[in-house]
Amino acid sequence: MNDDSVRDVPITGEPIRLGQFLKLAGLAENGSHVKDLIDADEVTVNDELETRRGRQLKHGDIVAVGSMRGRVVLT
Template sequence: MNEIVISGEFIKLDAFMKWSNMVSSGADAKFFIRNGEVFLNGEVEVRRGKKIVAGDIVKFNGEEFKVANE
């Protein structure tokens, strides 16, 4: 599992996907989220603006990413 550090209290799901290099663009993030290919804490998440906080786990393309604060 990859641990990704964010600064601040939260980050939106689409921005997190770009920040962690899961995708190369916001358009890619939007596409995969809307197609139900992104999981947040074990559940499919289709809201690209969903706020992600420390402790959350995002799964995409067979990889897991845990959110951590600075």
């Protein structure tokens, strides 16, 4: 995956919480890693810094950690 690509991450129901999505998308290893990423201001949703692990995501939202990006896709 290059720096400009966004990987679609299918979910079965809306909404999904940011912390859950980060783990599902492989952008975080576990809940502790999610907390560390958010505390370090390394997570954006739709190009805006996000500090709430419980933020509700919906279809089409793009979550980024560094150059890795995942898009919420409802299946």
